[in-house]
Amino acid sequence: MSKEVAVSQKLQTNSKRKMAIAKRLIYLNMSVYLLMSIGELIVGHFSHAMVLVADGKNNVTGVMSSILLLVGLHFSSLPRDTMHQEGHWQYETIAVFLTGIIMDLVGLNCLWSAGRSIAAIIIGRASQIRIIAAYAAAISGTLMLVISHINHLIGVRAHDSSLIASARDSLSDALTSYGTMLAILLAYWLRINWFDGLSTFILGLYIIINGNQILSTSAEKLSNGFNPKLQSQIWHFIDQFDDVIHTDYVNGRFTGDNIIIEAEIMVDNRLTTADSYRLCKAIEGEIQTHLPVLYCCIQVRPNALESKK
Known part of the structure; x- marks a missing residue:
C-alpha cells in the first residue's frame, strides 16, 4: 500500500469519526433547540412579544438545520461506489446550503411579522408585552451558552471545524436571545410598544444575513470555488521543493470539507x-x-519542452 493511499484512508477514517461525534451532538442540539423554540413560540404569543416569537422562529431553524445535517451526514458517510468515486462528502454541503435557504425564509417571515406588528400599533390595536417573555428569552440564552460551550470543547478536542462553527452559531443564538430579553424589558418598562416591532425587524435582518453567509460559503464549495489564499498556500508548499523549477498551475476544489x-x-x-x-x-x-x-493529482512537465519552442 502506498503512502498516499494510506494518508487518504486516514483522512477518510478521521472524517467518519468526526461525523459520529457530530451526530451525537446534533441530537443534543436538536433537542434543546426544539424545547426552546416551542417554549418561546408559546410564551411569545401569550405575552404579546413579537420579538420573542421571532427568536423562537430563529431556534426553529436550528431544529431544521439539525435534521438536514443528520441526513447529510448519513449520506456523506456512505462508502464510495462506481457513481461516486470521490465519496459522498458533498451531501453535507448540500444540507448546509438548504439550511441557509430555510434561514432566509424564516428571516423574511420575521420581517413580515414586524410589519404587521407596527401596522397594529398605528391603527391602535397593539397589546402590552408581559414580563414573562423576558424570562423565557433569558432561559433560552443561558441554555444556548451551555450548548455553545459543549460544542466548542468537543470541537477543539476532535479538531472538527464543523463543531467549532456550530459552537459559534450557538453563541450567536445565545446573544440573540439575550438581545431579545433586553428589547422586551425596554418595551415593558418604557411602555414603548413600537420597540417590539422594531426589534423583530432587526432580528429578521440578522437571520437573513446569517443565512446569506451560509449560502455563500456552501454555494462556493458546490460550484467548485476555491479560496485564492488557500491556493497560494498550496503553491508555496510545491515551490519549496528544489527539484521543482516552476509550478504551472494549481487548481483546488472541495468535496465536503475535504x-x-x-x-x-x-x-x-x-x-x-x-x-x-x-x-x-x-x-x-x-x-x-x-x-x-x-x-x-500532480502532472510533471520536463523543461526540455520549453527549449523546443
Missing part, C-alpha cells in the same frame, strides 16, 4: 521517471500534512 488538488510542475528533463514519481509523492505528503486533502 480538498482535491490538481497541479502541474516543471522539472529538469534529466530527472528519471522514478525520481519524478518520488517528487510527486513528497509534494503530496507535504500538502496532506497541513491540509485535509483527499488526494492530489
Whole structure:
C-alpha cells in the first residue's frame, strides 16, 4: 500500500469519526433547540412579544438545520461506489446550503411579522408585552451558552471545524436571545410598544444575513470555488521543493470539507521517471500534512519542452 493511499484512508477514517461525534451532538442540539423554540413560540404569543416569537422562529431553524445535517451526514458517510468515486462528502454541503435557504425564509417571515406588528400599533390595536417573555428569552440564552460551550470543547478536542462553527452559531443564538430579553424589558418598562416591532425587524435582518453567509460559503464549495489564499498556500508548499523549477498551475476544489488538488510542475528533463514519481509523492505528503486533502493529482512537465519552442 502506498503512502498516499494510506494518508487518504486516514483522512477518510478521521472524517467518519468526526461525523459520529457530530451526530451525537446534533441530537443534543436538536433537542434543546426544539424545547426552546416551542417554549418561546408559546410564551411569545401569550405575552404579546413579537420579538420573542421571532427568536423562537430563529431556534426553529436550528431544529431544521439539525435534521438536514443528520441526513447529510448519513449520506456523506456512505462508502464510495462506481457513481461516486470521490465519496459522498458533498451531501453535507448540500444540507448546509438548504439550511441557509430555510434561514432566509424564516428571516423574511420575521420581517413580515414586524410589519404587521407596527401596522397594529398605528391603527391602535397593539397589546402590552408581559414580563414573562423576558424570562423565557433569558432561559433560552443561558441554555444556548451551555450548548455553545459543549460544542466548542468537543470541537477543539476532535479538531472538527464543523463543531467549532456550530459552537459559534450557538453563541450567536445565545446573544440573540439575550438581545431579545433586553428589547422586551425596554418595551415593558418604557411602555414603548413600537420597540417590539422594531426589534423583530432587526432580528429578521440578522437571520437573513446569517443565512446569506451560509449560502455563500456552501454555494462556493458546490460550484467548485476555491479560496485564492488557500491556493497560494498550496503553491508555496510545491515551490519549496528544489527539484521543482516552476509550478504551472494549481487548481483546488472541495468535496465536503475535504480538498482535491490538481497541479502541474516543471522539472529538469534529466530527472528519471522514478525520481519524478518520488517528487510527486513528497509534494503530496507535504500538502496532506497541513491540509485535509483527499488526494492530489500532480502532472510533471520536463523543461526540455520549453527549449523546443
